Amino acid sequence: MAALKFDEVPFVRVKEGVQRKLIMTDELMTVLIDFSTGPWKMLDPLHSHPHQQTLYVAKGEIVFFAKTNPDHHFKAGDMYAVPSGKKYTIKLLSETARRIDPFYPVREDFL
Amino acid sequence: MAALKFDEVPFVRVKEGVQRKLIMTDELMTVLIDFSTGPWKMLDPLHSHPHQQTLYVAKGEIVFFAKTNPDHHFKAGDMYAVPSGKKYTIKLLSETARRIDPFYPVREDFL
Numbered sequence: 001m002a003a004l005k006f007d008e009v010p011f012v013r014v015k016e017g018v019q020r021k022l023i024m025t026d027e028l029m030t031v032l033i034d035f036s037t038g039p040w041k042m043l044d045p046l047h048s049h050p051h052q053q054t055l056y057v058a059k060g061e062i063v064f065f066a067k068t069n070p071d072h073h074f075k076a077g078d079m080y081a082v083p084s085g086k087k088y089t090i091k092l093l094s095e096t097a098r099r100i101d102p103f104y105p106v107r108e109d110f111l
Numbered sequence: 112m113a114a115l116k117f118d119e120v121p122f123v124r125v126k127e128g129v130q131r132k133l134i135m136t137d138e139l140m141t142v143l144i145d146f147s148t149g150p151w152k153m154l155d156p157l158h159s160h161p162h163q164q165t166l167y168v169a170k171g172e173i174v175f176f177a178k179t180n181p182d183h184h185f186k187a188g189d190m191y192a193v194p195s196g197k198k199y200t201i202k203l204l205s206e207t208a209r210r211i212d213p214f215y216p217v218r219e220d221f222l
Contacts, residue, residue: 002180006188023190025163028139028215030190032167052136056143056211058169069113077117079134079141100167102213104139 006032022110029106033099035060038092046087051103053082060097062090117143133221140217144210146171149203157198162214164193171208173201 004023011019017037023030038060046067057074064072064080066088072080073093082088115134122130128148134141149171157178168185175183175191177199183191184204193199 002192003175003183003185004190004192005185006190021190023165023192025165025192025194025215028163028165028192028213030165030167030192030213032188032190052139054134054136054139054141054213056141056167056169058167058211064114072114074114074116077143079115079117079132079143081113081115081134081136081139081141083136100169100211102139102141102165104136104215 020110024106027105029103029110031099031101031103031107031110033101035092035097035099036095038095038097040092043091044089046089048085048087049107050084051105051107052084053101053103055080055082056100058098058100060092060094062092062094062097062099065089065091131221135217138216140214140221142210142212142214142218142221143169144212146203146208146210147206149206149208151203154202155200157200159196159198160214160218161195162216162218163195164212164214166191166193167211169209169211171203171205173203173205173208173210176200176202 013019020033057078061075124130131144168189172186
């Protein structure tokens, strides 16, 4: 699918309060991910993946935690680059948020 | 640079009414591109690049034209995937717009 019209493609539920839509080429996948049950009291566990990733905060506020970094407080318009294998997690500060997350290569586990 | 705080990193001017900020890993580059002189009367010429690309319309309305496709009218929230070598161009319909454009591999010509 080359075009993803937001109003025509349903979200895929990831877990309570987290849902996504995605689009891809052969080796690039971009995930629109919406959060709706903030603010969070707890952090998710640190996780990592071999995929390179960037993230763009389209709406809301999140804190980004990574093992070897200072914490970053991100709001709409801010971006972050995640190298392969970096351990990180986030905490949602706002009630809702949207991130745009490109990955290289494709996250086969999202298909 | 791992983090791009929108308020702290200046735009790079591309041309009149077009400016960008970008972030990258080794092989993934994501470009935030803002348009400010719409609506356009004319189309830019068709162009292509070997890089795979997706695009996310964060704000505004654009029409996406590609040689072998129907035209697509995109508004905020819509996404598109551009395979390597595909010829396309856009027309800005709104006064301003913002796109988030991930590329694989890195656009060396943007550095």
